[in-house]
Amino acid sequence: MKIAVCIKQVPDTAEVRINRETGTLIREGVPSIINPYDTHAIEAALSIREMLGGTVCAVTMGPPQAEASLREAISLGVDEAFLVTGREFAGADTLATACALSGVIKKIGADLIICGKQAIDGDTAQVGPEVAEFLDIPHVSYVKKIIEVNAESIKVERMMDDGSDIVEAGLPALITVVRELNTPRLPSLKGKMNAKKAEIKKMGAAELGLPPEVVGFNGSPTQVKKIFTPGPRGGRKQLEGPLEEQIDALINELLEKKCL
Amino acid sequence: MSLKIDKTKCMGCGACITVCPYDAIVIEEGVARIGEYCQLCQACLSSCPEGAIMERKEDQAAVPSEDLASWRGVWVFAEQREGRVAPVAFELLGEGRKLASARGTELSAVLFGASRNDAAELVKWGADKVYYCGDDIFRGFADEPNAELLSRLISKHKPEVVLAGATAIGRSFLPRVAARLKTGLTADCTSLDIETDTGNLIQTRPAYGGNIMASILSPRTRPQMATVRPKVMKTGRYETGRHGEIIDIDAAGIKARTRVLETIKATESGVNVNLQEADVIISGGRGLKGKEGFEMLKELARLLNGTVGASRAAVDEGWIPYCHQVGQTGKTVCPKLYIACGISGAVQHLVGMQSSDVIVAINKNPEAPIFSAATYGLVGDLNEVVPLLIKKLRERKGGQ
Known part of the structure; x- marks a missing residue:
């Protein structure tokens, strides 16, 4: 079984603050981490390898610094790592990102592709399904449980808004995973040693056979027109007085606002 | 596109360096230089007190406007689960009507699965037309048949805007449609507006964990697709007397490579x-x-x-x-x-x-x-x- 995991290096958005004067993100001192959902994707791939044998490779697209996230993936037990990088990929939206990632997956080949549900900086959840479409393979989103996997097919439980579905798909296929799936392992000492000396294979658009108009900014139909900070919520009311009075006041307010 | 520094304006203060998430900017000989790590995130644009950082869009090929103008109409994908149309569909018809009026076009709904009666209900909620397919393949949710049939319909009828709920279903299969049609899709929008002259849909959504809001355009491709967060938009008026057209669609040749074995209601x-x-x-x-x-x-x-x-x-x-x-x-x-x-x-x-x-x-x-x-x-x-x-x-x- 050959498994590819798509990961993304993201700023820890919990640490991101806003400069209220300029409306820009303050990223100084914000640590870069592997997108939390992707750590569950890595864990899923490693445990399938432990069951069925095979190899796990991690794939990312990003600036040269993203190499750090691939080394971290290797420290967890990933066998091989590929970094899609180059100026031509800058300014990519989800479509151009999926195009680049599917390019490298086509090159290395995979029976199963695992992605985190979404990245915590963009929160789109679109790259996984788009990669599946580019590769012309089926996909299942929001996988919370892998029930069965063998050389031909995979059976999973997928989260839906009102419950869940048990879904079966033939391989090759792509799944995107949620946090409930597993608990990611910590790197081992041996893993950390491997990570230091491992070779990270770097690829540009030319090596992937992708023309410049399909990647990066040029291959991105969506463009950010404006970025602004959400206005603060107004109208906060701190209720006061004895508890009974506070609760009476709350119920009256909620009735007035037609919330009850 | 590229970001350029106007060397006559740059004071070398380094304000841009602190906001750059990729360490792509360096100060050389007293002025900033944007290096090869630049990801075009544009975080530096508003950081410069001198307005010395500019974006240049020279590398992007212009799209003939008549190509875009041939796409007309606003579509709402009405999702159903186990035969029940999700309420977000009615909200999208309310919002879709506003966009359609601004552009002077029709509002259509697309319904795969559920009943023809549900299609008629969508008319009462505001749709001028409903493209309806009642094929059994839509009984359990599978991404590929939804993506395939919706892509076919879009290619044939060329709507300028396609909206769906930012639900488990919408957010899972719409990306396949966008990838197939090579068009823009914006996830989980909380507000929509349209430029009446260009027809560009202004899609606003939270990003960076809600720390910022981003307004997104897809100026070069059609249709412009967006998933919209449930409960944010207001439903349109339900009118029992409203008339519309229901167009039956055939799902011939459509296959699913995933199979729902069981549905668990929580x-x-x-x-x-x-x-x-x-x-x-x-x-x-x-x-x-x-x-x-x-x-x-x-x-x-x-x-x-x-x-x-x-x-x-x-x-x-x-x-x-x-x-x-x-x-x-x-x-x-x-x-x-x-x-x-x-x-x-x-x-x-x-x-x-x-x-x-x-x-x-x-x-x-x-x-x-x-x-x-x-x-x-x-x-x-x-x-x-x-x-x-x-x-x-x-x-x-x-x-x-």
Whole structure:
């Protein structure tokens, strides 16, 4: 079984603050981490390898610094790592990102592709399904449980808004995973040693056979027109007085606002 | 596109360096230089006090405007699950009508599965036309048949805008449509507007964990596709007398490579877990101290016809299943009323619920950050507040 995991290096958005004067993100001192959902994707791939044998490779697209996230993936037990990088990929939206990632997956080949549900900086959840479409393979989103996997097919439980579905798909296929799936392992000492000396294979658009108009900014139909900070919520009311009075006041307010 | 520095304006102050997430800017000989690590995120653009950083869009090929103008009309994908049309479809028809009027075009709905009667209902909710396919392949949700048939219809009829709910279904299969048609898709929008002259859809959505809002355009491709967060848009008027056309669509040759073997409905002691559709959510956090605390919240939820949510802390403690989790690594919700009980209000939780209409925070710590997001704050012990609230609500209900 050959498994590819798509990961993304993201700023820890919990640490991101806003400069209220300029409306820009303050990223100084914000640590870069592997997108939390992707750590569950890595864990899923490693445990399938432990069951069925095979190899796990991690794939990312990003600036040269993203190499750090691939080394971290290797420290967890990933066998091989590929970094899609180059100026031509800058300014990519989800479509151009999926195009680049599917390019490298086509090159290395995979029976199963695992992605985190979404990245915590963009929160789109679109790259996984788009990669599946580019590769012309089926996909299942929001996988919370892998029930069965063998050389031909995979059976999973997928989260839906009102419950869940048990879904079966033939391989090759792509799944995107949620946090409930597993608990990611910590790197081992041996893993950390491997990570230091491992070779990270770097690829540009030319090596992937992708023309410049399909990647990066040029291959991105969506463009950010404006970025602004959400206005603060107004109208906060701190209720006061004895508890009974506070609760009476709350119920009256909620009735007035037609919330009850 | 590229970002350029006007060397005559740059003072070398380094303000851009501190905002650049990729360490791509260096100061050389007293002026800034944007290096090869630049990802075109444009974070530096507004940081420059001298306005010395400019974007240049020279590398992008212009699209002939007549190509874009041949795409007309606004479409709403009405999702159904087990034959029930999701309420977000009616909200999208309300919003879609505004966009269609601004552009002077038709509003159409697309319904795969459910019944022809449901298609007729969509007309009453505002659709001029409904493209309806009742094929059995749409019985359980599979991404590929939905993506294939919707792509076919879009290619044939060329609508300028396609909207769907930002639900488990919409967010899973719409990306396949966008990838197939090589067009733009914006996820989880909370506001939409349209430029009447160009027809560009202004799609606004939260990013960076809700720290910023981004307005996104797809100026070079059609259709412009967006998934829209449930509960944010208002439904249009339901008119029983409204007439529209229902067009039957054939699903010939459409196949699914995934198969739904079983569908599990999650309900817990009569409390629905579909947080996205709920009008009232009673959410609990670490302050509940255990599973028993959630029993109390469920009682309140039943009383208010609502559902129960939770913070990540409560889910991690094993007090309640993950499907209840609200926040960055859980669900994003937008109910009329959100009552946060014993939730401190970490930013990861706030991003999942701060667009709720009314937020009530109950916490014994008056300094808890949840109060900054709250419409009403109540400082007190949950075990006193919630039972008293339940009692008072019962009394009022009984007295009505």
